[in-house]
Amino acid sequence: TVFADSITPFIIAPTPPQEAQRETSSIGRVTLKLDLVPLGKATYLHIGEVVDGVDMRAEVGLLSRNVVVMGEMEGRCYEYSSKLCSFFDFDTFGGHIKIALNFKATHIEGLELKYMGQQTMGHYPIHFHMAGDVDEKGGYNPPTYVKDVSIHHTFSRCVTVHGSNGLLVKDVVGYDALGHCFFTEDGPEERNTFDHCLGLLVKPSTLLPSDRDSRMCKLITEAFLLSFLFSDDRCLSQETGFWFVLHHVPTGPSAGMYSPGYSEHMPMGKFSNNRAHSNYRAGMIIDNGVKTTPASAKDKRPILTLISGRYSPHKDADPLKPREPAIIEHFIAYKNQDHGAWLRGGDVWLDNCQFADNGIGLTLASGGTFPHDDGSKQEIKNSLFVGESGNLGTETIDNEIWGPGGLDHRGRTLPIGPDFPIRGIQFYDGPINVQNCTFRKFAALDGRHTSALAFRLNNAWQSCPNNNVTDIHFEDVPITSRVFFGEPGPWFNGLDMDGDKTSVFHDVDGSVSEYPGSYLIKEDNWLIKHPDCIDMPDWRGSICSGHFAQIYIQAYKPANLKMKIIKNDYHDHPLYLEGALSKSTHYQQYQPVITLRKGYTIHWDKTAPEELAIWLINFNKNDWIQVGFCYPKGTTFSILSDIHNRLLKKTYKTGTFYRTSQMEKLEHRYPSKGYYYWDEDTGLLFLKLKAQNEKEKFAFCSVKGCERIRIKAVIPKTAGVSDCEAMAYPKYIETPIVENYCQCKSVILAHIVPTDIERLCTRCLIF
Numbered sequence: 001t002v003f004a005d006s007i008t009p010f011i012i013a014p015t016p017p018q019e020a021q022r023e024t025s026s027i028g029r030v031t032l033k034l035d036l037v038p039l040g041k042a043t044y045l046h047i048g049e050v051v052d053g054v055d056m057r058a059e060v061g062l063l064s065r066n067v068v069v070m071g072e073m074e075g076r077c078y079e080y081s082s083k084l085c086s087f088f089d090f091d092t093f094g095g096h097i098k099i100a101l102n103f104k105a106t107h108i109e110g111l112e113l114k115y116m117g118q119q120t121m122g123h124y125p126i127h128f129h130m131a132g133d134v135d136e137k138g139g140y141n142p143p144t145y146v147k148d149v150s151i152h153h154t155f156s157r158c159v160t161v162h163g164s165n166g167l168l169v170k171d172v173v174g175y176d177a178l179g180h181c182f183f184t185e186d187g188p189e190e191r192n193t194f195d196h197c198l199g200l201l202v203k204p205s206t207l208l209p210s211d212r213d214s215r216m217c218k219l220i221t222e223a224f225l226l227s228f229l230f231s232d233d234r235c236l237s238q239e240t241g242f243w244f245v246l247h248h249v250p251t252g253p254s255a256g257m258y259s260p261g262y263s264e265h266m267p268m269g270k271f272s273n274n275r276a277h278s279n280y281r282a283g284m285i286i287d288n289g290v291k292t293t294p295a296s297a298k299d300k301r302p303i304l305t306l307i308s309g310r311y312s313p314h315k316d317a318d319p320l321k322p323r324e325p326a327i328i329e330h331f332i333a334y335k336n337q338d339h340g341a342w343l344r345g346g347d348v349w350l351d352n353c354q355f356a357d358n359g360i361g362l363t364l365a366s367g368g369t370f371p372h373d374d375g376s377k378q379e380i381k382n383s384l385f386v387g388e389s390g391n392l393g394t395e396t397i398d399n400e401i402w403g404p405g406g407l408d409h410r411g412r413t414l415p416i417g418p419d420f421p422i423r424g425i426q427f428y429d430g431p432i433n434v435q436n437c438t439f440r441k442f443a444a445l446d447g448r449h450t451s452a453l454a455f456r457l458n459n460a461w462q463s464c465p466n467n468n469v470t471d472i473h474f475e476d477v478p479i480t481s482r483v484f485f486g487e488p489g490p491w492f493n494g495l496d497m498d499g500d501k502t503s504v505f506h507d508v509d510g511s512v513s514e515y516p517g518s519y520l521i522k523e524d525n526w527l528i529k530h531p532d533c534i535d536m537p538d539w540r541g542s543i544c545s546g547h548f549a550q551i552y553i554q555a556y557k558p559a560n561l562k563m564k565i566i567k568n569d570y571h572d573h574p575l576y577l578e579g580a581l582s583k584s585t586h587y588q589q590y591q592p593v594i595t596l597r598k599g600y601t602i603h604w605d606k607t608a609p610e611e612l613a614i615w616l617i618n619f620n621k622n623d624w625i626q627v628g629f630c631y632p633k634g635t636t637f638s639i640l641s642d643i644h645n646r647l648l649k650k651t652y653k654t655g656t657f658y659r660t661s662q663m664e665k666l667e668h669r670y671p672s673k674g675y676y677y678w679d680e681d682t683g684l685l686f687l688k689l690k691a692q693n694e695k696e697k698f699a700f701c702s703v704k705g706c707e708r709i710r711i712k713a714v715i716p717k718t719a720g721v722s723d724c725e726a727m728a729y730p731k732y733i734e735t736p737i738v739e740n741y742c743q744c745k746s747v748i749l750a751h752i753v754p755t756d757i758e759r760l761c762t763r764c765l766i767f
């Protein structure tokens with residue numbers, strides 16, 4: 001327990017009667033007198049206030065009840081399952097209550113459960129086991145519930161809802177538990193309500209890969225290694241507040257209950273008024289699936305190992321029906337060491353949330369290189385982010401993360417380490433929309449970067465120019481700490497992965513940079529930079545204007561090249577990309593953000609790939625760029641355009657490209673004909689890449705699907721390195737063209753009085 005706030009709860013005496021407690025809390029004031037004898041002084045600071053706008057009042061949970069159900073324990077660890085006593089030095093073989101299908105009636109209320117649960121599958125303090133619908137739908141009237149129950153010092157979870165639906169779990173306190181405390185198991189569980197429950201001091205358990213800490217992972221995996229010749233296990237430790245893990249198909253005895261992909265598309269239901277704090281890893285995670293097949297020779301990872309998973313909620317869990325965003329409302333996350341929340345997938349929207357004192361407040365991560373559910377977006381509105389609040393925590397002797405911080409450099413608990421770059425919102429992939437959010441008390445220190453807005457570090461993936469921020473407010477945030485693009489050094493490593501080099505976001509109303517309509521970009525990315533951009537050295541960024549989009553270039557045969565892309569008007573500032581995908585894939589993918597209506601050349605560190613597919617990403621209809629691809633002399637080409645619909649997994653050919661002997665004739669015309677120009681002397685194959693179809697607002701691809709151009713090249717066997725830069729320039733240098741319009745005018749017109757426009761426009765970037 002490194003984070004010191006209120007992990008250790010109070011034991012309360014005297015015990016107020018339930019009803020009295022209700023009454024007082026309903027009028028919003030409760031006075032608690034803590035009788036700390038025989039406990040002595042409280043070890044840690046317990047906050048009882050709203051600090052810097054974030055409600056950090058400590059939770060108070062009543063553990064004692066008049067009716068107690070408890071296990072009878074041995075005084076030492078008892079090894080009823082392999083290796084248990086290498087993890088626990090106490091007996092973990094407690095009692096359990098199991099409710100199975102066709103039970104008569106179950107209403108558990110006002111009970112104290114102690115020493116319950118076991119470190120074997122299926123034995124938990126309260127366990128609804130494959131009980132089906134337990135509410136009116138299943139014929140239970142009144143519906144089944146678990147209410148006003150305290151579950152503490154348990155040896156396996158608190159309440160397990162397994163293959164059961166419609167259960168109400170209300171006012172349940174789980175304290176000092178092994179493994180996920182409130183737990184739904186196989187994936188098909190629906191309509192269950194967890195209302196006003198409290199789970200705290202939840203510790204690692206051996207049962208599932210997602211329950212284990214890294215030591216358990218290692219030791220248990222080694223046991224597997226011996227019996228199955230196991231390798232390459234991936235197992236993340238617990239320590240997460242709320243965690244939505246997606247089961248692509250239901251597991252365990254629920255296998256077959258729904259068709260593949262159902263849970264990834266299932267609407268979330270209601271998630272409101274929850275809070276998570278003092279978690280080692282994250283307050284909330286929506287991410288990951290579990291492996292749903294047992295270990296085999298082909299894939300040796302055991303069943304339920306965490307794998308990747310992408311959430312994209314749609315009506316009736318049907319990806320062809322309208323989107324049904326997951327709304328996360330009034331969520332509070334503070335003093336979570338790594339993340340307040342890490343939310344992956346499409347259409348996850350947050351409203352009225354609060355984040356404070358987390359390493360990283362919030363990461364909104366779309367589907368990855370492509371949003372899995374094209375047309376979806378993530379957003380956060382009306383929310384508050386506090387970098388370092390007035391809740392300083394408690395200094396303890398063995399506390400390695402105590403150090404100076406905040407605006408006054410006082411001693412405080414720090415997330416992860418003294419030089420960890422604290423961030424409010426971290427951009428990763430996209431598209432995302434950040435609107436009406438306040439950032440408070442983010443300030444860099446000597447030797448520690450800190451910023452309200454920043455980027456995922458060591459990022460191989462795309463950065464989307466449609467990541468928008470609007471109506472951002474800064475309080476006690478020096479301008480130098482508003483944004484940080486990173487620099488090589490601790491935590492940032494070389495800052496040389498493709499996503500690190502191409503980071504960008506759109507400052508729609510100028511509330512971050514003072515320049516409405518501008519884009520904030522990494523300072524040395526000349527694919528989107530020009531000399532009229534305004535450098536912000538403290539941010540390692542630039543404020544730029546322009547029209548941007550992305551291209552994804554897939555390279556086959558070989559799939560291991562480094563790509564160099566050069567914009568013709570700033571040819572002495574090339575961008576080098578190594579590709580987003582792991583080395584084992586059969587193609588590599590490069591994802592630069594580009595300036596539209598410009599010319600580029602592309603080069604390789606070995607012989608050019610035999611096949612390229614170029615995807616036009618975030619291009620609106622008629623947007624274009626011109627690209628010269630470097631190939632060896634003697635190469636011949638076959639080039640076509642097509643449209644790929646990712647949802648239906650269908651591809652249609654839309655045209656063929658023919659050779660022209662005049663550069664001026666380059667055209668990419670729909671539906672049937674395009675021209676390419678092969679300048680064999682410089683080694684450049686020129687194409688004009690132009691989007692033919694309309695695009696919806698948040699989509700990456702057109703309404704008809706993703707427009708692509710595919711090049712197949714027959715390359716002479718003896719060809720050398722395909723780097724044509726020396727031949728290409730100065731021949732293809734372009735003069736920077738100045739676009740003469742006031743970038744901000746339209747934005748300002750929308751909500752500012754006309755007399756201000758002239759004045760504000762002088763602060764706009766005018767080209």
Ligand SMILES: *[C@@H]1O[C@H](CO)[C@@H](O)[C@H](O)[C@H]1NC(C)=O
Pocket residue numbers: 352381382383384436438
């Ligand atoms: C902005 O967010 C705050 C909450 O942080 C809210 O009180 C206010 O009404 C919001 N403003 C608008 C214009 O929505």
Ligand SMILES: *[C@@H]1O[C@H](CO)[C@@H](O)[C@H](O)[C@H]1NC(C)=O
Pocket residue numbers: 377431432433466467468506508697698
């Ligand atoms: C960002 O704003 C642009 C217009 O400036 C809009 O086209 C785009 O859809 C917006 N993206 C998001 C995620 O809100």
